[in-house]
Amino acid sequence: MRGEAIVVTGIGMRTAVGQHAQQSCASVRAGLNRFMIWPHFGVDGGGLTASWTRPDLGERAWSEKLVELLPQPLTEALWSARLFDLPINLPHSRSEARVQMFLGTPPLDRPGPSPEELQEFTETLKEDLFQEGAVRLEFIHMEHASGLVGVARACEVLQQGSADICFVGAADSLLDSVLLQSLLEAGRLKVPGVSSGIIPGEAAAFLVLERESMARRRGVSARLRIDAVGGWRETIPGHHKAP
Template sequence: MSTGAVITAAGMVTALGDTAASTTAAVRARLTRFREWPSYPCLPADPPRPEEPFSVVAAYTDLPRALDLPVRLLALALQDLATSADLARADLEDASFFLARPSPGPSAHHHELRDAFRERVADAAGVDAVTRGLLAPDGHAAMLLGLAHAARAVEADPGTPWIVAGADALVDVGLLEALDHARRLKSRRNLDGFIPGEAAAALLVEHRRRAEARGAPILAEIEGSGVGQEPQTVESGDPPSGAALAAALAAACAAGGPPAWVLCDLNGESYRAKEWGLARVRAPALLGGVRALWHPADGYGDVGAATGGCLAAACVRSFERGASPAGRAALFAGSGDGTRAAVCLVSAAAKRA
């Protein structure tokens, strides 16, 4: 059944573009922006080889200010959201916020940033309502969980819109060192890894009746959502089962049936690819007909807590432009703690058909 929740605006900043529109166009064109970053040399291969520059996707990185990136990026994403939807500052203040913070890191500065993230974003964006926002769990699934929460919230209270927002920048040297030692970073030493990136996204979720009353364009309807818990996490060393991901996608797509288009957080790690393959084996009737599989981390890198929001922004902007492979899309992402989240979005055109 329809939740009545719709997405009416999206903002996004990545290495591929400083707006949701430009990033999505780059994703559709399969552009990339990888470059070597000599500020952090990865651990040497075995047998040792000369140190290699580290590959990173970066548009705004300035090493002395790298830990402040998520705040600056999210302020830009909120500005894109407001500009694209012609929203005033008062409109943002009237909304409730669901906020995904940057990934945890080992440094004291990183912990300080996470602890004060709401206040710092509020100062940078000039929106006090951010300080009253709910904080999401960590990881890739955070913003998809936020969309599911916002959909339930606007159905219960149609008069209050929600802004689901998040940012991350996986370029903190301490975090890079931890990921490198865990063999998670892609390098000459470790081909089974990911290239880190930086991004922020923000989505406006409101009830269809409220959107129609104010004449807002409806970019997508949140048709359904699902959550699962994978027991064999990426850091466990054991292969995933795929059961939790299959269950989350089944719940998200229960109302509309099998999706033809899937957007996901595959990032180059074989663990995630295996999990997707196993989920398809477990649910062939649901996932066997997928014709288009988008994994934008190929272009802008792994963007941590911003992942789910960037997937959703790319989806709804493609709907808006009439450039989507299908009128319905399933989105999924998995966090390091085993949380698997999925959301099904339907375009306004497909809803009318």
């Protein structure tokens, strides 16, 4: 990655094992988990083991849950980066920072919410998370790769100079009965007789990225420096070719 160095100045996280980034990371290092029986989905031969952040969210579709899961880690990331208000006035300048968000969400064709619910989800995020026009929002629907792709896109626009600060976030919840049923039928859930299945859960996280010079102008410390971002698309699952 060429050009000016890109740094991370803010981190926020909400997981089943932590109310914030520091607690979540400490719990992971300690080997803690909150695996419990999910009460909203029955499985023949035993209950479904799962891990969740807020039991009151229940079995709603991910598009509804994300509206509830995103604000806390975003606020944490903003405060840790000393971004207390938007729009941001640059120091020693009358201009306002150009801010862009890259948000990773589940793929749109995944079982669950309807197209109408997804449209409502998009409009709600734009209205509730930020004041009108304060942040340009771009969605990335690439499942597990969404966060990495978001970081790569943020580095690109920051180095191009088309944004001054970027928020990169990702959130998901597999605890939706429609989705769980499809995973169960595909043999992908960890249930009695399927030891290799997944344990469903939910979480959300955010990073604040900016150019190193911008961080210095704002008087904030870099938590880490991004030297390069690499990705590779596997065309045939399970079949690896040399790049």
